[in-house]
Amino acid sequence: MDRIWEELRKLLEQARALEEAGILFEWDNETLAPPEAVEYTARTMERLSEMYFALMTGDRLGELLEQCGDRERPEEERAWIRQAEKKRRELSMIPAEEYGAYAGLRARASALWARARKNKDYELFAPALEEILTFKKRFAACRAAKGQSLYDAMLEEFEEGFSTEKLDRFFGLLKRELVPLLNRIREKGTEIPWEFLKGGYSREGQEKLARFLAEYVGFDFSRGVMGESAHPFTTALHSRDVRFTTHYDDRVDHSLFSVIHECGHGIYEQGISPLLAQTAAGEGTSMGMHESQSRFYENMLGRSRAFWEPVYPRLRELFPAQLGDIGAEEFFRAVNRVEPGPIRIEADELTYSLHIMIRYELEKGLAAGEISVADLPGLWNEKYEEYLGVRPKNAAEGVLQDIHWSQGSIGYFPSYALGSAFAAQIYGHMEEELDMEGLLRAGKLDVIRDYLRDHIHRYGKMKGSREILLEMTGKEFDPEYYVKYLKNKFGRLYGV
Amino acid sequence: MDRIWEELRKLLEQARALEEAGILFEWDNETLAPPEAVEYTARTMERLSEMYFALMTGDRLGELLEQCGDRERPEEERAWIRQAEKKRRELSMIPAEEYGAYAGLRARASALWARARKNKDYELFAPALEEILTFKKRFAACRAAKGQSLYDAMLEEFEEGFSTEKLDRFFGLLKRELVPLLNRIREKGTEIPWEFLKGGYSREGQEKLARFLAEYVGFDFSRGVMGESAHPFTTALHSRDVRFTTHYDDRVDHSLFSVIHECGHGIYEQGISPLLAQTAAGEGTSMGMHESQSRFYENMLGRSRAFWEPVYPRLRELFPAQLGDIGAEEFFRAVNRVEPGPIRIEADELTYSLHIMIRYELEKGLAAGEISVADLPGLWNEKYEEYLGVRPKNAAEGVLQDIHWSQGSIGYFPSYALGSAFAAQIYGHMEEELDMEGLLRAGKLDVIRDYLRDHIHRYGKMKGSREILLEMTGKEFDPEYYVKYLKNKFGRLYGV
Numbered sequence: 001m002d003r004i005w006e007e008l009r010k011l012l013e014q015a016r017a018l019e020e021a022g023i024l025f026e027w028d029n030e031t032l033a034p035p036e037a038v039e040y041t042a043r044t045m046e047r048l049s050e051m052y053f054a055l056m057t058g059d060r061l062g063e064l065l066e067q068c069g070d071r072e073r074p075e076e077e078r079a080w081i082r083q084a085e086k087k088r089r090e091l092s093m094i095p096a097e098e099y100g101a102y103a104g105l106r107a108r109a110s111a112l113w114a115r116a117r118k119n120k121d122y123e124l125f126a127p128a129l130e131e132i133l134t135f136k137k138r139f140a141a142c143r144a145a146k147g148q149s150l151y152d153a154m155l156e157e158f159e160e161g162f163s164t165e166k167l168d169r170f171f172g173l174l175k176r177e178l179v180p181l182l183n184r185i186r187e188k189g190t191e192i193p194w195e196f197l198k199g200g201y202s203r204e205g206q207e208k209l210a211r212f213l214a215e216y217v218g219f220d221f222s223r224g225v226m227g228e229s230a231h232p233f234t235t236a237l238h239s240r241d242v243r244f245t246t247h248y249d250d251r252v253d254h255s256l257f258s259v260i261h262e263c264g265h266g267i268y269e270q271g272i273s274p275l276l277a278q279t280a281a282g283e284g285t286s287m288g289m290h291e292s293q294s295r296f297y298e299n300m301l302g303r304s305r306a307f308w309e310p311v312y313p314r315l316r317e318l319f320p321a322q323l324g325d326i327g328a329e330e331f332f333r334a335v336n337r338v339e340p341g342p343i344r345i346e347a348d349e350l351t352y353s354l355h356i357m358i359r360y361e362l363e364k365g366l367a368a369g370e371i372s373v374a375d376l377p378g379l380w381n382e383k384y385e386e387y388l389g390v391r392p393k394n395a396a397e398g399v400l401q402d403i404h405w406s407q408g409s410i411g412y413f414p415s416y417a418l419g420s421a422f423a424a425q426i427y428g429h430m431e432e433e434l435d436m437e438g439l440l441r442a443g444k445l446d447v448i449r450d451y452l453r454d455h456i457h458r459y460g461k462m463k464g465s466r467e468i469l470l471e472m473t474g475k476e477f478d479p480e481y482y483v484k485y486l487k488n489k490f491g492r493l494y495g496v
Numbered sequence: 497m498d499r500i501w502e503e504l505r506k507l508l509e510q511a512r513a514l515e516e517a518g519i520l521f522e523w524d525n526e527t528l529a530p531p532e533a534v535e536y537t538a539r540t541m542e543r544l545s546e547m548y549f550a551l552m553t554g555d556r557l558g559e560l561l562e563q564c565g566d567r568e569r570p571e572e573e574r575a576w577i578r579q580a581e582k583k584r585r586e587l588s589m590i591p592a593e594e595y596g597a598y599a600g601l602r603a604r605a606s607a608l609w610a611r612a613r614k615n616k617d618y619e620l621f622a623p624a625l626e627e628i629l630t631f632k633k634r635f636a637a638c639r640a641a642k643g644q645s646l647y648d649a650m651l652e653e654f655e656e657g658f659s660t661e662k663l664d665r666f667f668g669l670l671k672r673e674l675v676p677l678l679n680r681i682r683e684k685g686t687e688i689p690w691e692f693l694k695g696g697y698s699r700e701g702q703e704k705l706a707r708f709l710a711e712y713v714g715f716d717f718s719r720g721v722m723g724e725s726a727h728p729f730t731t732a733l734h735s736r737d738v739r740f741t742t743h744y745d746d747r748v749d750h751s752l753f754s755v756i757h758e759c760g761h762g763i764y765e766q767g768i769s770p771l772l773a774q775t776a777a778g779e780g781t782s783m784g785m786h787e788s789q790s791r792f793y794e795n796m797l798g799r800s801r802a803f804w805e806p807v808y809p810r811l812r813e814l815f816p817a818q819l820g821d822i823g824a825e826e827f828f829r830a831v832n833r834v835e836p837g838p839i840r841i842e843a844d845e846l847t848y849s850l851h852i853m854i855r856y857e858l859e860k861g862l863a864a865g866e867i868s869v870a871d872l873p874g875l876w877n878e879k880y881e882e883y884l885g886v887r888p889k890n891a892a893e894g895v896l897q898d899i900h901w902s903q904g905s906i907g908y909f910p911s912y913a914l915g916s917a918f919a920a921q922i923y924g925h926m927e928e929e930l931d932m933e934g935l936l937r938a939g940k941l942d943v944i945r946d947y948l949r950d951h952i953h954r955y956g957k958m959k960g961s962r963e964i965l966l967e968m969t970g971k972e973f974d975p976e977y978y979v980k981y982l983k984n985k986f987g988r989l990y991g992v
Binding site for chain 1 (some may be wrong): 506509510512513514516517520521524528529530531532533535536537539540541543544546547717718719720721723733734736737738773774
């Protein structure tokens, strides 16, 4: 038995090493690699993926998994085996030759997306997106259960148990409740001054602030690094090497909340039990739960009055020319100002889920073949006009703004809205258990982090998001928390 | 035949992808990875190496190589196959289980070395070095031809055809010729002012200068990047992704010549034929030839009067407070000042090979078992006192100054001295073909680079260093060029 386990462990560690190499190449591609390397790196990724695929779907691994079974091993190892079996099942449904080619395509497509975005030229990216979509639809068709739609199969990849049926209901609720709230705010017409957030914030100052805030909220730099990229993201090789990026522009709040957001992801990954490190169970349990942590940090904590009480003086010290005359309350109001705009990652908390709804509707149409890649920019702009009342000036602030589709993440976006709703439920529950405002005011972010670690992070994929929510809050997922939270916060802020 | 070739190519590309992943992890370890990741990364490297080893020594590759043979394929592909066969032969001599463990050890040992160097504490590193040495000796014993010494087998890894017998002669010549020259210079006692090279050179200014010089000498940033690390180095995933590092301290000449040196390596790698990219033949042909290019750029070009004529004004612009009153001739003399010191990478051109000689003697003793790891710091210091008249103040400026042994590069150091001698021979030949000084004065570094590319770089491993030297200069390796070059340059500079 022990020899079987040892052999199995080694095979799975090899598979993980290949995955980690892929993660490192992706990180490097986004943050450092020279432009001419793209095609070559794509080939490397293709070969690494082929090896991973061969290993994971190979006969020997199958035999070992069968012999090893689920018996008598510690809980973490059983979770590892369960996840490996799941991965193996999923991969076995995909034709071998397509899997490697798809990895190469993704590396190329991300680079094309970056160039297209820079040149504001959708046509540069469209053929690659077409290819990505074709692959994703084929993979989804391989994986789909009987009668399951392609988009539902895609959604499963990121958040199990949230089909279009549930999501239609969820987004329906948000639309019903939030659009009228947004309209009341617009009608009232209260202007919140915010111009001081823009202009003259030096790169150096923003970088210093980013490092300070990351450490302040609990990101551990002995186990992680911060980088810079066009589109901020977080990635992890394992819990001892967690990486996030940010980018700097002329609005200090953009980089600031982006950092807090990514740190939410990073703190999740850093908090996973070391016993799960470098195993298939050593990742966040789902994309929805991951986004719940990033949006919890960004919004529930980062956009609260109490959070800034101890921190704002430090911010003012860093930027005396910009913030010398601005009080903490003014700052708090400015960073919560509701203002529909074209860019998702710059959206305020209230309009944010409308951005997601647009992507959800478009993805659903793409997967069903009702929308073509060529239709996308036009439909994108129409929907922005309809839901948010703004029209993107060009493709870079329209359909090209997000990296996700270029990386094959179709079906990911709903996780953002779900994550926000999970976060509200978690926050609502934590308020009953802890004096959240008191902790924030006292700068005791470690108590909050440790609570999340104990109830969510450490489990990695040992528990699903439904199980975590249920055990933690005593309730099934309930989007009413989210609606209530937003109505409460923005109702008060705008007096509507 | 074509199907066999296709399968072979794919297997070799997979092997190369694993190597590239290892290269990227090493780069990342030295430049970015968080401290706590070390142990985990070591495991990943171990697993990747195991897979590489299994692939390269596997039966299928053997069959394909036999069937494919050497026939009818383009020259580049034949070189690729030859190199793959050579690698396979070498690896097949090593026990499988040791190969992966060795890769993990190297990753850990580099990190330990860095910590030991920082703490000036040799004891921290000694056990890892002991392990490295044990592995290297075992591998060398596996590879050694009958009657070949272990150190000779180690030397072969880096420069074929240069055994201890040849190197003893080579270093004997240098000792005979250079030590008296050094003594004449010391006796004469001419003081060359150099203090203006130290103090107040901002990091930003040095970084700007580094980028400027790199581009000026011909490094192509569309196919490469510059980073920062404790110990400057160059590495390449392939000719479209070449990376070098530098480090900044209080002496502007340290970073400046380090950059030109590393760019010599980088330009070599960038100049390899694209037809060899990502193949086993797509690297510099030997370490000696590699160092010939770095030292050619650093010394023959970079420490010449003619080089600085068009560039010095730019340098003065960057640092007006430091160099405003210093003329080009004073600068030229200062950066060529002979001054024995404890640090190899800061050594002047004349004493440089004495640093190498010390390492050569120590490595020879280590490999033969005549010197133990525990003896090393003491012997190191004694030899520095004997050959250079300086005694390192601590282990960081003594035995811990170089990263090489921690990475398993035992037998590498002689390449530096050989490289300098190759470079002198190449320069001597090029002076007959081109107006070298005129080109330098006109800033036409591209002509020089293209000449090197045509005669050396593009071949990768298609030709060995002996063949390259012979075809290029019409002569076998001749160390007299080097001695003559040094006597000429420093004789004039010091009037001795």
